[in-house]
Amino acid sequence: xxxxxxxxxxxxxxxxxxxxxxxxxxxxxxxxxxxxxxxxxxxxxxxxxxxxxxxxxxxxxxxxxxxxxxxxxxxxxxxxxxxxxxxxxxxxxxxxxxxxxxxxxxxxxxxxxxxxxxxxxxxxxxxxxxxxxxxxxxxxxxxxxxxxxxxxxxxxxxxxxxxxxxxxxxxxxxxxxxxxxxxxxxxxxxxxxxxxxxxxxxxxxxxxxxxxxxxxxxxxxxxxxxxxxxxxxxxxxxxxxxxxxxxxxxxxxxxxxxxxxxxxxxxxxxxxxxxxxxxxxxxxxxxxxxx
Amino acid sequence: xxxxxxxxxxxxxxxxxxxxxxxxxxxxxxxxxxxxxxxxxxxxxxxxxxxxxxxxxxxxxxxxxxxxxxxxxxxxxxxxxxxxxxxxxxxxxxxxxxxxxxxxxxxxxxxxxxxxxxxxxxxxxxxxxxxxxxxxxxxxxxxxxxxxxxxxxxxxxxxxxxxxxxxxxxxxxxxxxxxxxxxxxxxxxxxxxxxxxxxxxxxxxxxxxxxxxxxxxxxxxxxxxxxxxxxxxxxxxxxxxxxxxxxxxxxxxxxxxxxxxxxxxxxxxxxxxxxxxxxxxxxxxxxxxxxxxxxxxxxxxxxxxxxxxxxxxxxxxxxxxxxxxxxxxxx
Numbered sequence: 032x033x034x035x036x037x038x039x040x041x042x043x044x045x046x047x048x049x050x051x052x053x054x055x056x057x058x059x060x061x062x063x064x065x066x067x068x069x070x071x072x073x074x075x076x077x078x079x080x081x082x083x084x085x086x087x088x089x090x091x092x093x094x095x096x097x098x099x100x101x102x103x104x105x106x107x108x109x110x111x112x113x114x115x116x117x118x119x120x121x122x123x124x125x126x127x128x129x130x131x132x133x134x135x136x137x138x139x140x141x142x143x144x145x146x147x148x149x150x151x152x153x154x155x156x157x158x159x160x161x162x163x164x165x166x167x168x169x170x171x172x173x174x175x176x177x178x179x180x181x182x183x184x185x186x187x188x189x190x191x192x193x194x195x196x197x198x199x200x201x202x203x204x205x206x207x208x209x210x211x212x213x214x215x216x217x218x219x220x221x222x223x224x225x226x227x228x229x230x231x232x233x234x235x236x237x238x239x240x241x242x243x244x245x246x247x248x249x250x251x252x253x254x255x256x257x258x259x260x261x262x263x264x265x266x267x268x269x270x271x272x273x274x275x276x277x278x279x280x281x282x283x284x285x286x287x288x289x290x291x292x293x294x295x296x297x298x299x300x301x302x303x304x305x306x307x308x309x310x311x312x313x314x315x316x317x318x319x320x321x322x
Numbered sequence: 323x324x325x326x327x328x329x330x331x332x333x334x335x336x337x338x339x340x341x342x343x344x345x346x347x348x349x350x351x352x353x354x355x356x357x358x359x360x361x362x363x364x365x366x367x368x369x370x371x372x373x374x375x376x377x378x379x380x381x382x383x384x385x386x387x388x389x390x391x392x393x394x395x396x397x398x399x400x401x402x403x404x405x406x407x408x409x410x411x412x413x414x415x416x417x418x419x420x421x422x423x424x425x426x427x428x429x430x431x432x433x434x435x436x437x438x439x440x441x442x443x444x445x446x447x448x449x450x451x452x453x454x455x456x457x458x459x460x461x462x463x464x465x466x467x468x469x470x471x472x473x474x475x476x477x478x479x480x481x482x483x484x485x486x487x488x489x490x491x492x493x494x495x496x497x498x499x500x501x502x503x504x505x506x507x508x509x510x511x512x513x514x515x516x517x518x519x520x521x522x523x524x525x526x527x528x529x530x531x532x533x534x535x536x537x538x539x540x541x542x543x544x545x546x547x548x549x550x551x552x553x554x555x556x557x558x559x560x561x562x563x564x565x566x567x568x569x570x571x572x573x574x575x576x577x578x579x580x581x582x583x584x585x586x587x588x589x590x591x592x593x594x595x596x597x598x599x600x601x602x603x604x605x606x607x608x609x610x611x612x613x614x615x616x617x618x619x620x621x622x623x624x625x626x627x628x629x630x631x632x633x634x635x636x637x638x639x640x641x642x643x644x645x646x647x648x649x650x651x652x653x
Contacts, residue, residue: 066445116631124444125391129587130630132580137623144616250576254456261449292464299457303438306450 036164038283044172046279047179051234052256053263053271054186055227060260061203061267062223065114065127069135070231071253073109075246076138077102077232078239079146082153091154095236099229106228107221109134115220135249142246150243153236171240182233183272186226190268199223258302264311338516345512345595349505353498362492367609369493369565372500375601376507376558378585379594380551386591387515388547389527391444394435394451396582397458398428398552400573402559404462404469407569410479412468417481421560428556431458432548440541459574474570481564496565503561504598507554511594514550523547524592577619584626590638600637 052074059067067073081098085091113130117123155171163173190196202209202219210216234252242248255278263274278298285294359365381395405427409420435454439447462469469475480488481499488495514520523543525533534540563569572578585604589596604622611618633639 060445066448113627113631117634120634122634124448125385126587126630126634128391128448129580129583130627132576133584133623133626133630136577136580136619137627140616140619140623144620254452257449258453261446292460295460296457296464299453299460302453303450306442306446307438 033165034287036166038280038287040163040166040168040172040176041283041286042276042280043176044279045282046276047175048234048237048252049255049259049279050179050183050272050275051230051237052252053259053275054183054268055230055234056256057260057263057268057271058199058223058230059227062199063114063118063220065124066131066257067109067114067224067227068128068131068253069109069138070227070256071249071251072135072138072142073102073106073228073231073249074235074238074252075244075249076105076142077228077235078153078244078248079142079151079235080232081236081239082151082244083146085153091156095233098236099232102232103225103229106224106226106231109228110221110224114224115217118220139246139249146246148245150245151239152243153239155240156237169241175237182230186230186268195219195222258298262302262305341512345508349501352501356492356494356497360492365493365497367605369496369500371602371605372504373558373562373565374582374585374605375598376504376554378582378589378597378601379508379511380555380558381582381586382589382591382594382597383511383515383551384547385586386593386597387520387527388523388544388551390439390544390547391448392435392451392548392551393448393579394455394458395551395555396579397435397451397455397574398432398555399559399562400455400462400571401431401458402428402556403563403569403573404475404559405556406560406563407475407478408468411475411477417479417564421481421557421564424560425553425557428552428559429549431556432552433545436545436548440544455574455579459571462571462574470569472571474568474572475563476568478563478567478569480567481561500561500565503554503557507558508594508598510550510554515594519543519546581622584622588626588629588636590636590641593638596636596638603637 052070056067056070059065059070077098080101081094084094084097089097109131113134114127117126117130120126155169156174157170159170160167161170161173162168188196190200198209198214199219199222201212201214202216206216209219235249238244238248238252259275259278260271262278263270263272281301282294282298285297289297355368356365359368377395377399381392384390384392384395402424405424406417406420409415409423410417415423435451439450442450463471466472481496482488483495515523522533522538523546525536526538526540526543530540559573562573581604582601585600586597588604589598589600591597607625608618608622611621614621629636633643635642
């Protein structure tokens with residue numbers, strides 16, 4: 032019972048974090064067709080912005096939305112500076128990898144310069160601990176497990192039920208036609224980046240609430256988010272959501288039975304096998320080209 | 323088959339005698355550099371530039387010519403570093419043999435990583451090779467009994483020539499070994515890309531379906547591309563370990579990958595020489611900015627973004643547009 036509870040709890044928690052990270056990455060991939068390698072540092076920057084706002088004695092209930100709005104602006108700026116000018120170039124996938132990596136280095140070193148290397152922590156969403164099925168858990172983590180599905184549902188509704196969301200998906204499916212029917216493609220690209228960055232910031236607040244923050248804290252979540260989107264397929268945001276929870280559980284099981292060291296190796300082994308058998312991901316029907 | 327040699331604009335179609343002549347002069351100049359740069363620190367920077375040039379130019383083979391987005395290239399370098407360290411420390415193999423052995427181990431690793439990416443394209447190759455690099459790093463970290471884990475390996479045996487102390491005379495010997503590795507690697511890469519094999523690799527990149535329909539094997543050529551790019555990368559890694567006399571998992575980190583990748587892209591892909599020149603430029607530029615401390619990576623990142631936005635074909639693009647401007651003025 033104890034083991035099962037621990038695995039279920041660990042899987043749900045990791046899965047929630049990965050889902051919030053991965054949908055942002057998938058959103059950019061599906062709309063613009065590029066991979067944002069600065070997604071991890073956006074998460075880190077979100078946590079630092081939240082810390083700074085908290086330090087200014089702003090109540091935490093205001094800090095969370097304010098951070099997300101500020102980071103949405105950062106995402107928009109990032110898109111306008113290092114992605115949009117490159118659109119239409121033949122080797123855009125590769126060039127965007129390098130520009131977003133450079134932007135990541137820029138933000139990471141800038142953060143180090145502004146806030147220093149000392150570890151920081153932001154307040155938990157909800158303070159306190161609880162015993163659940165014989166496992167001691169923090170309420171912060173429980174809160175994350177419970178709000179994440181609502182956030183994902185909200186995003187899903189936005190993409191499938193609102194005009195703007197449908198426009199985003201239209202751009203994802205056929206950019207030329209979207210342009211022809213009069214959609215403002217540039218604005219939609221910016222919007223995709225803004226939403227993605229806001230979600231990354233939220234993941235940063237989640238992570239910064241129970242673990243010490245550092246300027247390099249984004250590297251590992253970025254890697255996991257990459258695995259999740261590959262695993263789930265890149266054609267929609269539903270695939271990555273399922274994959275995030277699946278990988279969360281896989282990690283929880285592996286680290287319980289094989290230890291923390293072997294978990295990443297096993298994860299990559301599974302990833303490579305998945306790609307060899309089903310390059311388009313396991314939850315994906317038809318992919319946005321494999322190029 | 324007769325081809326009008328002048329009309330083909332692919333790189334590597336310059337008359338080989340011209341190319342060999344220019345390259346020989348360039349390497350002769352490099353070989354004479356120790357006459358002017360006599361201090362140990364200056365030579366150290368050049369040695370590092372040579373190592374980076376080998377890694378970057380070999381990456382250009384898979385990335386530029388092959389069009390294979392191999393993001394595990396630095397893992398091949400790291401495998402060279404650790405192969406050398408383990409071979410000399412644990413197995414007691416002679417350093418020179420270990421140097422060559424490391425190249426072979428890296429080549430074998432490249433063959434292994436090629437298997438899962440044979441069916442993949444574009445971004446998926448980036449993700450798998452990126453994952454491969456992380457996997458290798460995790461394996462090294464987990465086997466801390468042999469590899470030292472996060473502490474790394476220290477006191478690795480250096481190279482030797484008779485009883486000569488390699489760090490004496492301001493690293494004179496290491497300078498020429500590094501230059502020798504760069505020379506051999508460049509010779510190998512240029513001969514490869516100028517050969518029929520090289521042409522078929524480019525053909526697969528530019529029009530895969532057509533190339534396959536003309537009887538080029540994607541599997542075999544991709545294996546050749548990745549394996550060829552790995553050998554000297556592994557040797558450069560081994561040399562790096564021998565020269566620094568330590569090994570750490572930092573070589574698998576994103577920051578080194580970003581720097582080397584920007585060398586490849588800044589130089590302009592599919593030229594080999596571009597990557598080498600950019601490696602020199604970036605290493606020396608980075609040294610000039612040593613006074614800026616923490617601002618150095620920030621300035622470097624801004625520079626990379628600026629060049630990518632203005633000149634997506636890199637320094638080679640700048641050079642060719644300058645060349646064209648001069649030609650236009652003459653005409």
